[in-house]
Amino acid sequence: MSTPGNQLSLSAWHKVQAAMLYHYASLDYLKGLHQMVSELMDGEIDPLINLARVQGRDAVLRDARWGDRNTVQNWTNSAWPFLSDFRQSLTRDIALRTMEHYEVTGANECLRGLNEFSMNWAAPDEEEKIQTVLKEISNYARNIDYTMDDRSRSRWTDFNFAYNYPEFSKRFPCIPKFWVRTDVTAESSKAPPRTGVYVSSDDPNAALQFAWTGGGGGKLRPASTFNEIGLDALQQVGRKDLWFDGAKMFAFVQSQKYASFFAGKMIIPGKPDPYLAPSLVARSAFTEIPSNWYFVEIINDEFEDIAVVSEDDSLTMNTQERLRVEGGHACVRAGYWFTPAKGGSRRYFKDGEITPAFGTDYGVTFWQWGENQM
Helix, strand or coil, X not given: CCCCCCCCCCXXXXXXXXXXXXXXXXXXXXXXXXHHHHHHHHHHHHHHHHHHHHCCCHHXXXXXXXXXXXXXXXXXXXXXXXXXXXXXXXXXXXXXXXXXXXXXCCHHHHHHHHCCCCCCCCCXXXXXXXXXXXXXXXXXXXXXXXXXXXXXXXXXXXXXXXXXXXXXXXXXXXXXXXXXXXXXXXXXXXXXXXXXXXXXXCCCCCCCEEEXXXXXXXXXXXXXXXXXXXXXXXXXXXXXXXXXXXXXXXXXXXXXCCHHHHHCCCCCCCCCCHHHHHHHHHCCCEEEECCEEEEEEEEEEEEEECCCCXXXXXXXXXXXXXXXXXXXXXXXXXXXXXXXXXXXXXXXXXXXXXXXXXXXXXXXXXXXXXXCCC
């Protein structure tokens, strides 16, 4: 199936986001988490518990002061059920997928519960091995939780997608092709008409989201997009290097415009480390706005190389850079514009009409040309 003509196309970076979301929302990915938990329990923890019992470790771990606190018996009775319940919840989640019902995982609750109980009954290397696997499970489950958390705000920001990109691109050098279904629309704070990935029709920089129809529906959240700081970083560092090039991000932090703003946020002692600049900027680079959305559909059996920026993006990116007007100045083209400085700001301006400015913590207001001119 080919992409119909006259359709809104995704940028290369949005294609990456769509591929990530569809992967993290897939049934296979969820089954992978279930397998990780089962292998930990059946292949590591249960044999270790049996070994500790055969060796009689509890006999030397009980004492008058702490009682059974550090024993394998206490861990088995109190901590092991957290893992068992977690695995059962994943089995339930797998079954619910047949009804297009999606949930965050119970990983956070499980790991918090496990941390409440002593593992002194295990040797240091035995405990380290289990903790390493638990960390892997936590990182794996986080991708599901970020995708399925449909509360007030989206967990996936432009920065968080970039954080996952290196590992994801190594595993998937090719990703599916997509086309934007402008005939399938949705709104923030409402459940969508179809389960899948959605792209903002109002803001070309907004991070993509996943939403679903089953179980009452997983609603779309407000769009996570760049505020004035984020837009400046995007323009100065460039789409290809934003978040990825620590030196360029550090130069942005130290630029004349932002040096004083970020100075109070540098929490590292001694000489600042450029490696920390991307996360430092990310903490102040985003805002959220209500948005309309288009459905992003996978084109079956068609693939392309993964990339942050493609040649097809150049014209679009250059056009967006030109069509950016500072608040208080004259509009340069008649049409619909928006600003991340204010939610629900999308409006029509006449050519030459003065655009308003809003007071923000980040400096001047910038109006951007909207991709959707309908």
